[in-house]
Amino acid sequence: MPNMLPGRLRQIAEAARSWSARQDVRRYLTWIAAFGPVLWLISPLRFRTPLSYDHSTHIFKAWHFWTEMLGQGRLRGWSNFWAFGFPSDELVPFGEELWVCLFRVLTLGLLSWTRTYALAIAALFLFKALAAFVFTRRFFGRVAAVLCTWFALFDPGAGLKGGWYWHTYFGVWPVELSMCFLVISFVLLDEVFERQRLRTVIWAALALCASLLSHQLGLFAVLVATPLLMLEHFFRPGPTPLRAYALALGAIGLGTALAAFSFVPFTVRSAHAQDLGWLGDSLPVIGQHLLELRTIENVWPPIHALALIGAWFALRERRRGAVFAACGAAAFLFLSSDTLVADLHLERALPILLKIETDRMLVVAKLFWFPLAGYGFAQLVSLPLRAEVALARGKRIFGWALTLIVAGVLIVPGLGPLYHEQIEKEFLGERQTQYWKDFQDFLAWSKTLERRPDEFYRVAYHFYYGNHLSTIAPAYNGLPMYKVGYTPTQIFDAFPVTDEPELFAALSIKYVLAGYPLERSDLTFERRFGELWLYRCNSYDPRPFHMEGAGQAELLEFSPERIRVRISHTDPQSRIVLHVANYDRWRATLAGKTLPIASVPVFAHDYPYLMEVPAADGELVVEYVYRTAEWLGLLITLAALPLFAGLVYIGRRSDVLERALDKLASWRWPILGGTLALLLVVGVVLALRTRDRHRIMPPESIFQSLDGSELTLDGQGCVKTEPLVFSCGDQTLRAEVVPGTWGLHTCMTTEATGELKIQGRVPLGSFLAGRYETTKEGSGSIQIAVNGTDLGKVDTRPARLRLQYIQFDTRPYAGSSPSVDFTVESAALHCFDLRRVP
Numbered sequence: 104m105p106n107m108l109p110g111r112l113r114q115i116a117e118a119a120r121s122w123s124a125r126q127d128v129r130r131y132l133t134w135i136a137a138f139g140p141v142l143w144l145i146s147p148l149r150f151r152t153p154l155s156y157d158h159s160t161h162i163f164k165a166w167h168f169w170t171e172m173l174g175q176g177r178l179r180g181w182s183n184f185w186a187f188g189f190p191s192d193e194l195v196p197f198g199e200e201l202w203v204c205l206f207r208v209l210t211l212g213l214l215s216w217t218r219t220y221a222l223a224i225a226a227l228f229l230f231k232a233l234a235a236f237v238f239t240r241r242f243f244g245r246v247a248a249v250l251c252t253w254f255a256l257f258d259p260g261a262g263l264k265g266g267w268y269w270h271t272y273f274g275v276w277p278v279e280l281s282m283c284f285l286v287i288s289f290v291l292l293d294e295v296f297e298r299q300r301l302r303t304v305i306w307a308a309l310a311l312c313a314s315l316l317s318h319q320l321g322l323f324a325v326l327v328a329t330p331l332l333m334l335e336h337f338f339r340p341g342p343t344p345l346r347a348y349a350l351a352l353g354a355i356g357l358g359t360a361l362a363a364f365s366f367v368p369f370t371v372r373s374a375h376a377q378d379l380g381w382l383g384d385s386l387p388v389i390g391q392h393l394l395e396l397r398t399i400e401n402v403w404p405p406i407h408a409l410a411l412i413g414a415w416f417a418l419r420e421r422r423r424g425a426v427f428a429a430c431g432a433a434a435f436l437f438l439s440s441d442t443l444v445a446d447l448h449l450e451r452a453l454p455i456l457l458k459i460e461t462d463r464m465l466v467v468a469k470l471f472w473f474p475l476a477g478y479g480f481a482q483l484v485s486l487p488l489r490a491e492v493a494l495a496r497g498k499r500i501f502g503w504a505l506t507l508i509v510a511g512v513l514i515v516p517g518l519g520p521l522y523h524e525q526i527e528k529e530f531l532g533e534r535q536t537q538y539w540k541d542f543q544d545f546l547a548w549s550k551t552l553e554r555r556p557d558e559f560y561r562v563a564y565h566f567y568y569g570n571h572l573s574t575i576a577p578a579y580n581g582l583p584m585y586k587v588g589y590t591p592t593q594i595f596d597a598f599p600v601t602d603e604p605e606l607f608a609a610l611s612i613k614y615v616l617a618g619y620p621l622e623r624s625d626l627t628f629e630r631r632f633g634e635l636w637l638y639r640c641n642s643y644d645p646r647p648f649h650m651e652g653a654g655q656a657e658l659l660e661f662s663p664e665r666i667r668v669r670i671s672h673t674d675p676q677s678r679i680v681l682h683v684a685n686y687d688r689w690r691a692t693l694a695g696k697t698l699p700i701a702s703v704p705v706f707a708h709d710y711p712y713l714m715e716v717p718a719a720d721g722e723l724v725v726e727y728v729y730r731t732a733e734w735l736g737l738l739i740t741l742a743a744l745p746l747f748a749g750l751v752y753i754g755r756r757s758d759v760l761e762r763a764l765d766k767l768a769s770w771r772w773p774i775l776g777g778t779l780a781l782l783l784v785v786g787v788v789l790a791l792r793t794r795d796r797h798r799i800m801p802p803e804s805i806f807q808s809l810d811g812s813e814l815t816l817d818g819q820g821c822v823k824t825e826p827l828v829f830s831c832g833d834q835t836l837r838a839e840v841v842p843g844t845w846g847l848h849t850c851m852t853t854e855a856t857g858e859l860k861i862q863g864r865v866p867l868g869s870f871l872a873g874r875y876e877t878t879k880e881g882s883g884s885i886q887i888a889v890n891g892t893d894l895g896k897v898d899t900r901p902a903r904l905r906l907q908y909i910q911f912d913t914r915p916y917a918g919s920s921p922s923v924d925f926t927v928e929s930a931a932l933h934c935f936d937l938r939r940v941p
Contacts, residue, residue, distance in 0.1 A: 680713050
């Protein structure tokens with residue numbers, strides 16, 4: 104029996120080797136290795152829901168999309184649920200909400216919104232692993248795919264650079280969702296190039312559309328990455344048929360057109376988005392980080408080295424995907440720098456660049472960086488395996504032993520920090536979230552409040568500045584809300600952030616819930632919910648409007664996209680102010696006549712958000728309507744499928760398209776030359792625009808018309824030396840792109856800390872609209888007088904409240920050029936502007 108044992112073991116070993124050599128078994132083992140970590144990451148989501156920072160807001164937005172958008176047959180539109188209202192899903196895509204609502208459908212609505220959200224986040228992790236694996240396996244093989252999946256899942260992340268810290272701790276996961284769909288579209292587009300199948304074209308278009316509808320970063324990624332994929336096929340060995348390029352362009356065009364109804368209005372109305380742009384490091388700093396193997400913050404240095412090695416191997420071997428991945432990583436690494444704004448000044452030609460957080464380009468760079476790192480590791484491991492045939496057995500054993508010893512010496516001492524920094528993943532759930540239990544008690548109480556059909560009110564939430572938990576409230580009690588402080592997921596620029604009594608009155612605040620006691624005469628203590636304090640607002644007014652001048656008004660309808668008010672006893676000077684934020688899509692009519700809508704301040708000169716309309720006897724109707732951008736985007740989307748189907752029909756029924764492609768092939772060099780010439784012309788136009796300093800500020804800025812003689816800075820007279828540049832003794836006042844507490848602004852700025860005075864004749868319109876952002880310390884003021892009459896003075900707010908908007912009424916002087924005295928003091932000199940409103 105003992106003599107038979109070695110033979111039996113050899114048979115078992117042979118059987119195991121034969122079994123493991125089977126393709127299906129290898130495939131299963133590969134999938135297990137790749138997706139095993141996902142189960143570990145998502146296992147805590149069975150008991151907890153991420154609630155830190157933006158997560159609460161995403162839950163609210165998903166609930167809102169389900170009830171207020173889809174529930175009313177809309178994908179986008181106006182909502183009154185937050186502050187003075189906001190254009191829901193018009194300045195950001197709605198894909199994130201649709202993703203969560205998908206799991207609401209799959210679970211038949213049986214789960215709470217928090218549990219549904221946890222399921223959606225778990226599915227996102229799985230989708231991220233799947234996208235990383237499929238993309239890398241297509242271009243770099245199975246081993247690289249497994250490693251890339253690990254790198255992507257365990258990426259700790261930092262700041263705006265993606266990874267666990269960003270998408271799970273801070274809750275900025277819609278970017279990851281968009282990138283997952285984007286890499287799937289890359290795989291499908293590559294398949295289109297190789298096999299030219301119609302169904303693959305359609306799937307590629309749908310994946311691309313999903314990426315564009317998930318986050319606006321997808322649009323910039325598509326504009327840069329898809330040309331690189333075509334460049335990849337241009338450099339691949341063997342000719343690629345022109346039909347393949349045509350089908351790939353068809354997929355890109357179809358996917359973009361299907362999403363046009365969303366991103367066309369978004370692009371046109373981007374000026375209504377807050378200035379949330381952020382500049383990355385300079386190119387020299389990025390180059391230094393590249394050499395130091397810390398290109399992307401908090402990514403383990405060996406991964407950086409492996410990515411560079413992988414790029415070198417892939418390019419040397421002319422592997423499929425090498426040009427695409429290497430150029431993609433380099434392109435988005437370049438775009439993550441401050442070069443486009445700080446050096447090239449492209450924001451003068453493309454102002455939307457100032458809305459982009461360039462560090463987020465590293466999220467796109469990781470799509471290529473991690474696959475290259477996986478491939479680099481696979482190649483390094485395969486080197487001794489390739490060489491082992493030529494080596495003696497003793498040398499092989501010695502070599503592997505030495506390798507293991509060296510690896511142990513280098514790696515084992517750092518396993519603890521490595522696990523803590525790179526592998527361990529935690530998030531804040533219900534139990535770790537401050538106020539969660541007490542907040543649940545309040546939500547249960549507030550849900551029982553009776554509300555009359557004609558009564559409109561909001562609940563204000565007064566928590567510490569960075570606590571966004573209150574934004575989840577409508578998903579539980581269905582009540583419109585106002586959050587005191589800043590919430591970055593709502594990027595509409597007409598959002599107040601403070602708590603003045605006049606602001607509460609205009610917002611129709613009935614209750615205030617605070618995380619600390621509030622000593623205010625306009626509030627009456629109601630009750631406590633553990634650590635939370637509930638107050639009743641004494642100035643509560645259910646009417647979402649007020650009259651200026653003579654007249655009376657009665658509210659007839661106040662729905663999200665339609666307001667009707669009956670007005671009587673007015674005179675020619677009467678006006679009505681609607682407590683709804685102004686936006687381009689609002690239209691006011693009375694007796695069939697369209698009325699102008701002006702933006703006016705909520706109180707004094709602060710927050711010029713509300714809509715003011717001339718009042719006359721009759722029924723005023725204010726509606727949220729489609730404008731040119733909405734109709735154009737919708738037309739492109741509706742025409743996309745019929746046009747695509749028509750081209751497919753023509754291509755199958757006749758050889759018209761084939762003959763057209765053959766003709767284009769014969770004209771390929773003239774077409775290439777024409778394209779290069781067009782790009783050259785565009786480059787020249789952009790270069791000329793970027794050299795024009797007038798384009799830094801809008802034409803309405805009063806500083807465009809000043810010659811310098813009207814200015815004194817710290818008592819020193821000023822001389823205009825360049826457009827929008829004034830030399831004032833030893834100080835300089837100039838227009839620049841200025842980084843704020845968060846965001847980039849084009850404004851006038853100076854290092855002086857005293858006083859700037861403007862005294863001279865300035866042509867005026869109906870209003871002078873201003874904005875400012877202070878430095879991190881100190882206070883300041885802005886004051887205006889016209890013809891010796893004070894229009895008002897504004898004391899600046901703290902820097903943590905970021906960019907602020909103000910407005911002065913100059914309608915009595917409209918169309919004239921009176922004498923204007925404009926004074927800016929101290930901290931306000933950091934960044935300010937004043938613009939004429941017709």
